[in-house]
Amino acid sequence: MHVIICAGGPEEEVAERDVLLSFDDAVFIGADHGTIYLLDKGIIPTMAVGDFDSLTIEEWQRVEREVKTIERHEPEKDETDTELAIIRALEMKPQKITVTGATGGRLDHYESNLHLVYRLQKEAPNCSIRLMNKTNEVRFILPGTSRLPYDQRYKYMSFFAFGRDVPDVTLKGVAYETHSELVQMGTTRFTSNEVISASATVSFSEGALLMIRSND
Amino acid sequence: MHVIICAGGPEEEVAERDVLLSFDDAVFIGADHGTIYLLDKGIIPTMAVGDFDSLTIEEWQRVEREVKTIERHEPEKDETDTELAIIRALEMKPQKITVTGATGGRLDHYESNLHLVYRLQKEAPNCSIRLMNKTNEVRFILPGTSRLPYDQRYKYMSFFAFGRDVPDVTLKGVAYETHSELVQMGTTRFTSNEVISASATVSFSEGALLMIRSND
Known part of the structure; x- marks a missing residue:
């Protein structure tokens, strides 16, 4: 199962x-105002989660009318709407979760989502x-060997240290291969690589890499 | 002196x-295509830096005609245009450097700039x-006590650990004060604070905090 969450970031940040x-x-979850973005695209989410504070009365009535399962929270909660939606998604034991509408506008929201x-x-x-979003995919790679399939939507593939330096990073099947290199905080050296085979791989044994795939 | 650098991110990411x-x-530096954004705003930069690969012949002739000091680099350089521009700016020994046009579009470029x-x-x-950019300010706070003046342009102030957990963080003069708290990688608890006095302060003794001020 693949759960797709649409969050309430500006509408232009929602994937096509x-x-x-x-x-x-795919199963869809609307996080707060993201529910409206999905309905506007003709997609009825299985579930809507959030405080729905930013919705007009008309929008809220539309959510009540069209979405079967609604989990409405108090505005003064500890978690963000996106967090609640991802937690609900994880309970469904999916192989994959995609969150869209979570990258742009307020950069504190994007950083928080990261x-x-x-x-x-x-x-x-x-x-x-x-x-x-429309031109970027962002995720974290954990220790081990990960397969990174070629994806025609994204020309570029970049890696960043997140939380600490990541030693012994080996990249294969990309334009600029690396063998056991250190990806340091503050370095920009591992950006704009390209997958040139059916499937690239990245291997390392400790820490976490932030991987961003992008297009112009 | 305050050096303002305009980079080549999408034009909608450039401050007003x-x-x-x-x-x-203020002294202005154009980084690559950012030079055109400045000229379009009627601002003639003191210097233009970059490979200028993305400029049309007409745009390049305009840069040559209007900008006194141009530093043109080979496209196959190790540094990005933004990096070269900040390095030139630092040589001017300013108190402050503001980089605009460096936040949006390709998220790998934004992460790289961070x-x-x-x-x-x-x-x-x-x-x-x-x-x-138009609604966000992003910078790093180093150990010690930093003054964070009230700024009417930004309602929210958020802090994130960058590179490692940051212990003993004390925040004063904000809506949610903290005393000697740990800002951990992966936490979103220190977001959407608000400066409620003429000047807030943040203090800690090791690591670095990513501070994002933002508006809706």
Whole structure:
């Protein structure tokens, strides 16, 4: 199962309808105002989660009318709407979670979502969690060997240390291969690589890499 | 002196003309395509730096005609245009560097700029370096006590650990004060605070905090 969450970031940060509908075995969750973005695209989410504070009365009535399962929270909660939605998604034991509408506008929200995904990805290593907008895909790679399939939507692949330096990083199947190199905090050397085979791999044994795939 | 660098991120990521012209003692540097954004705003930079690969012939002729000092690099250089521009700016020994046009579009470019500023801010602790777009300001706070003046442009102030957990963080003069708290990688607890006095302060003794000020 692949759970797709649409969060309430500015609408231009939401991935295209065709992309959202292209994934197999997909279940949709609307996080707060993201529920409206999904309904506007003709996608009825299985569940809507949030405080729905930012919705007009008309929008709220539409959510009540169209979405079967609604989990409405108090505005004064500890978790963000996106966090609650990812936690609900993880309970469904999916192989993959994609969060869209979570990258732009307020950069504190984007950074907060990065830290949230970092924490939850470590807690649920068997489920791949990623953020996605129209031209970027963002996720964390944990220790081990990870396969990175060629994806025609993204020309570039970049890696950053997150939380600490990451030693012994080996990259294969990309334009600039590395062998046992140190990815340090503050370095920009591991950006704009390109996958040149059917599937690249990245291997390392400790820490976590932030991987960003992007297009112009 | 305050050096303002305009980088080549998408034009909608460049701060407003009025804001750019509101700073005292400002000197402008155009980084690659950012030079055109400045000229389009009627601001003639003191210097233009970059490979200028993305410029049309007409745009390049305009740069040659209007900008006195141009530093043209080979496209196959190790540094990004933004990096070269910040290094030139630091040579002018300013109190402050503001980089605009460096936050959006390709998220790998934004992340790369974050790491770049993190590294250069540690190398030049006496110069405050920040990224700025229309609704966000991003910078790193180093150990010690830093004054954070009230700024009407930004309602929210958020802090994130960058590179490692940051212990003993004390925040004063904000809506949610903290006393000697741990800001951990993966936590989103220190977001959306608000400066409620003329000037807030943040104090800690090791590590670095990523501070993001933002508006809706």
